[in-house]
Amino acid sequence: MKHIAFWFDAISPYAWLAFQRLPQALEGLNVEVAYQPVLLAGLLSHWGSKGPAEIEPKRAWTYRQVAWLAQEQGTPLQLPRPHPFNPLALQRLALAAAPAGGTPSRRTVELLFRHVWCRDGADPNEPAALAALATAVAPQRNPAGDEVKAELRQRTQAAAEAGLFGVPTLVCDGRAYFGQDALPMLRAALTGDAWFAGPAWDDAGAQPPGQQRVKP
Secondary structure, three states: OEEEEEEEOOOOHHHHHHHHHHHHHOOOOOEEEEEEEOOHHHHHHHHOOOOHHHOHHHHHHHHHHHHHHHHHHOOOOOOOOOOOOOOHHHHHHHHHOOOOOOOOOHHHHHHHHHHHHOOOOOOOOOHHHHHHHHHHHOOOOOOOOHHHHHHHHHHHHHHHHOOOOOOOEEEEOOEEEEOHHHHHHHHHHHOOOHHHOOOHHHHHHOOOOOOOOOOO
8 A cells, every 4th residue: 555645735726626636546546645734834934935826927827727727627616815814723723633643534624625715705714614614623632722733833844844845745655746737647656657667756856956046
C-alpha cells in the first residue's frame, strides 16, 4: 500500500477541486491518504511569496479559472465573501477533529471545504455558521486550545522545511506533487510510469538557476 499526504488549506479553491477529484485520480489503486492541515499564509511567508489573490490581475484570473474548472469537473463552487479570509478557525478545527499527532478524516475535511465553497458566497467566519460546523465535526480537542494552535504552527513549519510552498500538495514516496493539475502526474507515478523510474525526476529538478531579479 502506498501512503499519500494531502496537504491543504480550506482557503484554496484548488485544494477543494483536488480534494473532489482525488478519488477518481486514485481509483483502483491500493493507497491510503492522510489529510494534513497547514496554513498557506505560513508557507507563503516562509518563501517570501504572494498568494494568487494578492496580485490583482492574477486574482481575477484565478477566480475565472477555478469557476471554469469547477463546472468542467462537476464540482460545486461558490466564491465566499470575503476571499481571501482568515482560515485559522477552520484549520484548527480540522486538527482538533483528530487526536494529537493524528490527521482528520476525509469526512471532516469535506465538511470544512463545503463550509467555504458551497454556501452561496457566505462568509466562512460567520459565527453562527462556524458554530454549526463545529457541531457537525464534533472535535476531539479544543480548536482554540494552546495544544492545537501550537500543532498547526509546527505542521506548517515542518511543511515549509520539507520544501512545500503551496496547497494542495500531495506527497508520496518522498516526492511532492503541487496543484490540482498534478493529479494525473501522481497517478502516473503510482501506476509505474517508466519516467519516474529513471533519472528524469531528479534531472528536471536540478536545473541550475539563471538570471536573478534584483530587488529595487
